[in-house]
Amino acid sequence: MYLKSLALRGFKSFADSTRLDFEPGITVIVGPNGSGKSNIVDALTWSMGTRSAKDLRGGSMSDVIFAGAGSRKAMGRASVEITIDNSDDSLPIEFTEVTVGRAMFATGENAYTINDVECRQLDVAELLSDTGLGRETHTIVGQGRIDAVLNARPEERRAFIEEAAGILKHRRRKERALRK
Ligand code: ATP
Ligand code: MG
Secondary structure (H helix, E strand, O other), X not given: OEEEEEEEXXXXXXXXXXXXXXXXXXXXXXOOOOOOHHHHHHHHHHHOOOOOOHHHOOOOHHHHEOOOEOOEOOOOEEEEEEXXXXXXXXXXXXXXXXXXXXXXXXXXXXXXXXXXEEEOHHHHHHHXXXXXXOOOOOOOOOOOHHHHHHOOOHHHHHHHHHXXXXXXXXXXXXHHHHHO
């Protein structure tokens, strides 16, 4: 399994349709300060369903929508699509390529798709959860995160370990079942 491509439109500084293709192995993104490198990482986090504005370095969720720059007007919609190569069947879905899409409107409404079929945020979370991807996982290590792990309270540190061991998903399911 590897990330094949990332397509953005109206997301943070990426007003125009932008597509990045990746090869298996390591990719390094370089560029001047403020050119959008971290915004690319934010797009990955966001497409996988995060509901935390803090994860995205913003004050509110709608801060991800292109807010205008220079003579360009603000946009009313942000969208990101990630395409994952699934030829090794890492994802529990019978497709060799899986595209997960998220769009957000200025009203704050979100829309999710898996291979162009509308779905819930929960479907995306479940699809990605066994892979270590998705929200509430720690595949994406941001600046300051190492310090956060070292300084975490014991219960928080336990959650990191549970996630790495793949049992967080079952805990979430149990919590949902108990709420019903
Ligand atoms: P550094 O090297 O300093 O870490 P970077 O390449 O990671 O820089 P980013 O943080 O990705 O840069 O990009 C910051 C830029 O994105 C800023 O110029 C900011 O104005 C712009 N930006 C962030 N959110 C939006 C938005 N909603 N609309 C328009 N531009 C935005
Ligand atoms: Mg940065």
